[in-house]
Amino acid sequence: MPAFLPSLFFLLTLFGQLSAPIVEPPLVLRPAKSNFAPLMFRVVAIRDERTAKPAVAWLLPVAAGAATAARPVELRGGTETAVREFVAGTLPPQPAARYAVTVRILALEVRETAVPGSPQAAGTIQVHLAFDWQNPEGQTITLTEYRGGTRYRRPLPDRAVVAPSLGQALLGGLRYFNQWLTTATAHDLRLATAVHPTFGYETRQTEPDTLFYDPAYPLSWNDFTGPPRPRGRYAAAVFPGFAYQARPRVLNGTVELDVQLKIFVVRSSSWVAEGQRTAYNLNHEQRHFDLVRLVAERFRRKATPDSLTVRDYQSILGWQYLASFREMNHLQDQYDQETSGGTDTAAQARWNRRIDTELREAGVVR
Numbered sequence: 001m002p003a004f005l006p007s008l009f010f011l012l013t014l015f016g017q018l019s020a021p022i023v024e025p026p027l028v029l030r031p032a033k034s035n036f037a038p039l040m041f042r043v044v045a046i047r048d049e050r051t052a053k054p055a056v057a058w059l060l061p062v063a064a065g066a067a068t069a070a071r072p073v074e075l076r077g078g079t080e081t082a083v084r085e086f087v088a089g090t091l092p093p094q095p096a097a098r099y100a101v102t103v104r105i106l107a108l109e110v111r112e113t114a115v116p117g118s119p120q121a122a123g124t125i126q127v128h129l130a131f132d133w134q135n136p137e138g139q140t141i142t143l144t145e146y147r148g149g150t151r152y153r154r155p156l157p158d159r160a161v162v163a164p165s166l167g168q169a170l171l172g173g174l175r176y177f178n179q180w181l182t183t184a185t186a187h188d189l190r191l192a193t194a195v196h197p198t199f200g201y202e203t204r205q206t207e208p209d210t211l212f213y214d215p216a217y218p219l220s221w222n223d224f225t226g227p228p229r230p231r232g233r234y235a236a237a238v239f240p241g242f243a244y245q246a247r248p249r250v251l252n253g254t255v256e257l258d259v260q261l262k263i264f265v266v267r268s269s270s271w272v273a274e275g276q277r278t279a280y281n282l283n284h285e286q287r288h289f290d291l292v293r294l295v296a297e298r299f300r301r302k303a304t305p306d307s308l309t310v311r312d313y314q315s316i317l318g319w320q321y322l323a324s325f326r327e328m329n330h331l332q333d334q335y336d337q338e339t340s341g342g343t344d345t346a347a348q349a350r351w352n353r354r355i356d357t358e359l360r361e362a363g364v365v366r
Contacts, residue, residue: 026076027057027110027163031089032171039092040181041099046084048105049130053079056166057110060121062157068114079105086167091174098193098253099181104130106145110166115153123152125166129173133191137311141190144180146173185253192250195308197257197317199300202264213240213263213293215365219286226271234341235276238285240265240292242328244299244321246314255310259303259317261296265289283352284342290355291331297362299324 055072056079075082083105107128112121126149134140150172152165185191203214211223224236242263248255272281302320309316339347359365 024059024061024071024073026074027082027159027166028076029082029086029163029167029170031086032164032167034090034092034171034174036091036175036178039094040097040178040185041101042094042097043084043087043091043103044100045102046080046087046105047102048079048083048108050079050105050107054109056108057162058112059110059123059159059162060112060114060156062159070112073110079108083108083170086170087174090167090171099133099191101143101177102132102140104132106130108166110162119156120153121156123154123162123165125149125151125169127169127173129170129177131177135190135310136193137309139311143184143190144177146176148172148176185250187250189248189250189255189310191253192255192310193253194305195255195257195310195313196305197246197259197303197308199259199261199303201296202260202262209267211265211267213265213289215359219265219282219289221272221277221282223265223267224270224272224285225267226269228274229271230273232273234273235278235281236270236272236285238265238270238288240289242292242296242299242325244317246317248313255313257308257313257317259300261300263289263293263296281342284339284348287335287351287355288332290359291335292328293364294355294358294362295324295328295331297364298327 056075057073058070059073060068060070077085083103087103105128107126109126110123111126112123114120115122127146129146131143131145132140133143148169150165150169152161154161181191202212205212205214205217209225211217211219219238224238229237240263242261244262245260247258247260249258250256270285299320302324303317307316307320335351336342338344339351342348356365
């Protein structure tokens with residue numbers, strides 16, 4: 001072997017050692033103390049969505065006399081794993097929490113610079129998180145985002161403060177989201193998980209041309225203010241209908257839907273022929289009004305919490321109303337056809353009994 005080869009081998013080895021990149025030990029995120037009360041969410045996933053996913057930290061070296069350029073330092077296990085373990089160890093278990101969220105990491109950075117004239121490093125931490133939730137209809141919604149951070153100083157030889165400072169910055173984001181949820185569930189429709197309808201019936205007689213259905217105040221001939229018509233097939237005519245008005249509000253994650261039903265007769269559209277103001281004829285017209293009240297009751301019973309979704313409750317309620325409106329028109333035609341406009345007294349008696357029974361069963365009358 002030539003004499004120069006051992007020397008060449010030594011130089012190559014030394015060059016390799018000098019040129020090999022320095023691998024910094026990773027930062028270890030440990031759970032932080034939290035006092036969330038109450039905790040309204042649980043984290044089901046962590047996603048690192050940073051552009052190009054660079055190293056989380058750029059720290060000054062700890063060795064005396066080392067270069068002053070910051071070096072990349074990763075989190076132990078990788079960003080997603082480290083943050084997921086941090087969150088799992090920091091937040092108390094909440095398997096029944098209403099909101100199961102995904103936390104997206106949009107920015108997470110620790111960057112240090114040298115403090116002029118001092119053997120210290122100044123650190124700046126930046127955190128940008130997004131909180132996503134999948135609602136009961138399967139739609140993923142970004143509820144809110146958090147931007148925060150902190151600063152620290154440390155002696156160059158000691159990095160002990162870095163990981164806890166980063167943990168506190170992340171904890172700030174979790175605390176912010178919990179506080180945001182606490183406030184938002186009172187009014188934010190996106191956070192609703194159920195619809196709870198309640199129904200009321202308008203009975204106030206506040207409009208001169210409109211009579212609202214009230215069992216205590218049945219029709220009277222004074223409500224027939226339309227111009228009389230010549231005696232033909234019908235002795236009188238009344239045109240009842242029903243409508244609804246829905247007012248939503250969010251309370252503790254539920255859409256409280258106040259639905260006011262209005263069963264009405266327009267007085268100026270109702271008429272009676274001369275000489276036909278009899279109790280029998282008035283009863284026939286009252287039954288038209290009663291039938292609408294029964295249809296409205298069935299509409300109310302169809303609009304259950306299970307039938308209404310948070311996303312489409314207004315349109316679902318609208319379709320249910322249209323179906324009931326068609327039912328109302330069909331029943332009115334059937335009633336007039338079977339009673340021959342009230343002239344078939346036996347058929348009229350059967351309808352009277354049927355309507356009275358249904359009104360009692362519905363709790364409209366006793």
